[in-house]
Amino acid sequence: MSNIDIAALSVGDALPERQHTANNVSLFLYNAAIWNPHRIHYDETYTTQVEKHPGVVIDGPLQGDWLNQVVVNWMGDNGALAKFNYSNRRASYLGETLTSGGVITAIDTAAGTVDMEIFIKNENGDVITPGTAQVRYA
Amino acid sequence: MGELIDDAARAWIGRSQDPQRIEINRSDIIKYSIATEQRLEKYLLGDEAPAMFMFGALRPLVPMEELGPDGITVDKFIPELPLKRVMAGGTEMTFHRTIHPGDVLIATRSLSEMVEKQGSTGPLIFVSYNLVVKTEGGDMVMEEKQTRILR
Numbered sequence: 001m002s003n004i005d006i007a008a009l010s011v012g013d014a015l016p017e018r019q020h021t022a023n024n025v026s027l028f029l030y031n032a033a034i035w036n037p038h039r040i041h042y043d044e045t046y047t048t049q050v051e052k053h054p055g056v057v058i059d060g061p062l063q064g065d066w067l068n069q070v071v072v073n074w075m076g077d078n079g080a081l082a083k084f085n086y087s088n089r090r091a092s093y094l095g096e097t098l099t100s101g102g103v104i105t106a107i108d109t110a111a112g113t114v115d116m117e118i119f120i121k122n123e124n125g126d127v128i129t130p131g132t133a134q135v136r137y138a
Numbered sequence: 139m140g141e142l143i144d145d146a147a148r149a150w151i152g153r154s155q156d157p158q159r160i161e162i163n164r165s166d167i168i169k170y171s172i173a174t175e176q177r178l179e180k181y182l183l184g185d186e187a188p189a190m191f192m193f194g195a196l197r198p199l200v201p202m203e204e205l206g207p208d209g210i211t212v213d214k215f216i217p218e219l220p221l222k223r224v225m226a227g228g229t230e231m232t233f234h235r236t237i238h239p240g241d242v243l244i245a246t247r248s249l250s251e252m253v254e255k256q257g258s259t260g261p262l263i264f265v266s267y268n269l270v271v272k273t274e275g276g277d278m279v280m281e282e283k284q285t286r287i288l289r
Contacts, residue, residue: 020175026173026175029169029172029173030173030174032169032173033166033169033170033172033173033174033194034170034193034194034197035194035197035199036194036197036210037205037209037210038208038209038210039208039209040208043209046208050208051208060226061190061193062174064190064193064229065174065188065190066174068188068189068190069174069176069177069188072178072188072189073177073178080233080236081189081233082232082233083230083231083232083233084189084230084231084233085228085229085230085231086228086229087226087227087228087229088226
């Protein structure tokens with residue numbers, strides 16, 4: 001990575017978008033890594049018949065991580081993540097391709113902070129996981 | 139409003155769980171970074187933990203017999219309330235310092251707030267927790283406000 005020049009940023013600038021398509025393997029590894037044995041993330045029969053979801057559920061905090069990556073993959077070596085908020089508004093299921101992205105909403109050059117809105121959208125373009133973040137530059 | 143949270147439940151506000159001690163190790167960071175498809179080398183090599191790594195590191199480690207038929211263990215750090223169905227609300231994190239292999243962290247969770255609200259489908263209770271993560275030496279690492287919605 002390289003450094004970001006805060007003086008060259010503008011409110012309204014978009015952060016790079018990225019597509020995420022979880023599969024059985026990636027979802028298994030994620031839930032193993034976070035030690036989450038909830039069956040809705042790997043047992044399709046249980047998920048649809050007992051908990052009545054239409055499919056295996058993509059973890060909310062995994063979407064939170066993808067949101068976080070929108071910020072950290074963009075912010076440059078001189079940036080530090082200061083604040084990060086998100087909420088999971090709607091569920092997402094295995095097979096869906098989600099798109100992450102964001103937009104700069106405020107820049108304070110004196111304080112060295114950049115604020116942004118970040119989002120995860122589903123294939124219909126609905127924001128299912130909105131968030132905000134603040135990056136601090138030394 | 140005000141009738142769903144009784145005095146016994148209200149007495150939980152301000153209560154803390156026993157602090158949790160977590161030793162951060164490189165291979166756990168690498169596994170997490172592969173599973174979440176990180177792109178930065180510092181995460182993939184395990185030199186630094188991604189911000190959301192702590193979510194997994196703090197998950198409960200309980201014996202198999204404490205896991206229910208759904209696979210999960212019930213979080214007992216919540217008062218007796220008339221609404222039982224728990225949904226994840228939002229989370230707000232503030233970071234003071236990054237996390238690296240070899241760090242020994244102390245995490246303390248307290249119940250900070252309980253609020254009744256009227257949702258479109260009925261009453262809701264918002265239960266908020268404050269999580270504070272410090273180094274063993276007492277330096278602040280991160281703070282998080284987690285909200286759960288009961289309906």
